Amino acid sequence: MRVSEHLSFGSLTSLIDGELDLIRCRAYCPPETYAVARPRIQAACDLSTYTLTQDLQCVGVSIGEANESAEKAKQYVAEAAATTALIRETLFAGVVSPMDRLLAQLDDVWPRGAGIALSGGEPVLPNVIRRWTAGGQANPHIDQRNSEILGDYVFRRRLGVNVYLEVPPEGGGGDLELWDALVEDELEYRARRRRDYGLNRADLDAPDWVVHPSDGDLFIFDASRVHGVRALSRGRRVTMACFLGVRGTEDPLALFA
Numbered sequence: 001m002r003v004s005e006h007l008s009f010g011s012l013t014s015l016i017d018g019e020l021d022l023i024r025c026r027a028y029c030p031p032e033t034y035a036v037a038r039p040r041i042q043a044a045c046d047l048s049t050y051t052l053t054q055d056l057q058c059v060g061v062s063i064g065e066a067n068e069s070a071e072k073a074k075q076y077v078a079e080a081a082a083t084t085a086l087i088r089e090t091l092f093a094g095v096v097s098p099m100d101r102l103l104a105q106l107d108d109v110w111p112r113g114a115g116i117a118l119s120g121g122e123p124v125l126p127n128v129i130r131r132w133t134a135g136g137q138a139n140p141h142i143d144q145r146n147s148e149i150l151g152d153y154v155f156r157r158r159l160g161v162n163v164y165l166e167v168p169p170e171g172g173g174g175d176l177e178l179w180d181a182l183v184e185d186e187l188e189y190r191a192r193r194r195r196d197y198g199l200n201r202a203d204l205d206a207p208d209w210v211v212h213p214s215d216g217d218l219f220i221f222d223a224s225r226v227h228g229v230r231a232l233s234r235g236r237r238v239t240m241a242c243f244l245g246v247r248g249t250e251d252p253l254a255l256f257a
């Protein structure tokens with residue numbers, strides 16, 4: 001697996017061009033930051049659900065849910081500002097969230113900067129928080145590159161970004177599974193999809209790479225690569241997640257979740 005431990009214009013373009021499989025920045029979220037936010041995040045997760053599966057709770061309506069129903073699409077747009085404020089000003093009150101740090105860093109390293117994607121002229125939700133507990137997993141899946149909700153954007157690549165705030169100990173599951181091949185034909189993928197989401201793990205070969213994140217790590221990978229989350233046997237897995245929509249180097253990166 002080709003991994004870079006640096007977030008830079010060079011590592012991002014290598015990932016986009018398929019010359020790199022993963023950007024992994026260790027300890028991107030300092031433990032002191034998560035210690036402040038952790039009790040508030042746990043309380044917010046206790047109050048949250050996720051429509052596509054009961055395997056996890058999600059703070060914020062995600063674009064994955066919005067793509068699946070008109071009702072969720074409406075909620076996605078209507079709740080974006082309030083959820084952004086909840087995450088930034090309440091859950092991470094007093095500290096800078098790792099996603100706000102990332103947005104500032106991407107704005108510096110990418111030639112045309114980075115910003116939150118707009119839908120109908122309004123910023124969408126730039127990140128969500130997800131929590132898995134023992135028994136939870138994520139089916140192998142890809143994240144479709146373009147979405148009607150972000151209709152004004154035509155992305156060349158969609159990069160998945162996850163900051164692992166808390167993960168089970170090594171051997172406790174919650175690993176990120178990655179399959180080598182990129183799915184370019186999304187229609188063919190949709191035809192193979194399960195009713196809920198993603199693909200049947202049993203229909204696939206074993207993943208090409210299984211990576212156990214450490215607390216605080218930031219991972220970025222191409223979201224058109226099939227990826228999943230191995231079931232947790234213990235502990236908790238709490239992540240902050242977003243996507244980077246990539247057009248070209250002459251356009252800003254667009255963040256959404």
Ligand SMILES: O=C(O)CCC(=O)C(=O)O
Nearest residue numbers: 138143160162176229239
């Ligand atoms: O939490 C992870 O490691 C992967 C999450 C995921 O499935 C995604 O980013 O689409």
